[in-house]
Amino acid sequence: GANGREIEKRERSVFSASGGIFLGYQLNKRWTIQSGVSYSWSSSILDPSESFAVKDNNGNVQFKVNTISGYGYLSSSSAVAPGVGDSVMMDRVYSNLHYLTVPLIASYGISLKKFTLLAGAGVSFNLLTSATVGTRILGSPGDHQESVVAMHGLKKVNYGVLLKAELQYDINSNWGVSLIPCFKNAL
Secondary structure, eight states: OHHHHHHHHHEEEEEEEEEEEEEEEEOSSSEEEEEEEEEEEEEEEEOOEEEEEEEOTTSOEEEEEEOSSOEEEEOOOSSSOOOTTOEEEEOOEEEEEEEEEEEEEEEEEEEETTEEEEEEEEEEEEEEEEEEEEEOBOSSGGGOSOEEEEOBSOOSEEEEEEEEEEEEEESSSSOEEEEOOEEEEEO
16 A cells, blocks of 8 residues: 555665575486575664554554564553554664575576586475564653564565576586575565
């Protein structure tokens, strides 16, 4: 909706990285099956914005902080509890997502002298291990403390599509070095 597009305009990805171990099993001269495990994390920042008080999942009135990925609830530390619909200005919002990923990739190999080009496609199973959103309410003296809260609205497990091009340099018959740029898309 319009709100989602508005959030997209204000949110920018600051950092994302992943690292892991891939193991391959050669089916024949051309085809290889690869799997393994990797850990990835991403951080993004949203510009300061207005936030409205809503009833949270437990019926408490708190300020809802929206991001592209999900949302969090921030309680006001002022003595007066907010009413539904009250609004405050939030400082920059920082969101952090952490995933454990298990990929399954089929690759086709083309030999070029000392190099092998492996083009592959497959699926990945992504398990959300942590999702947090952090910000602070601007304006009232008691709210200058930054709060980091759990992010809701995300699936615990999602599936993705992987496309891979791997350039492998064969040092000898047993060892090789690979360069693997990877494209990942969550569904």
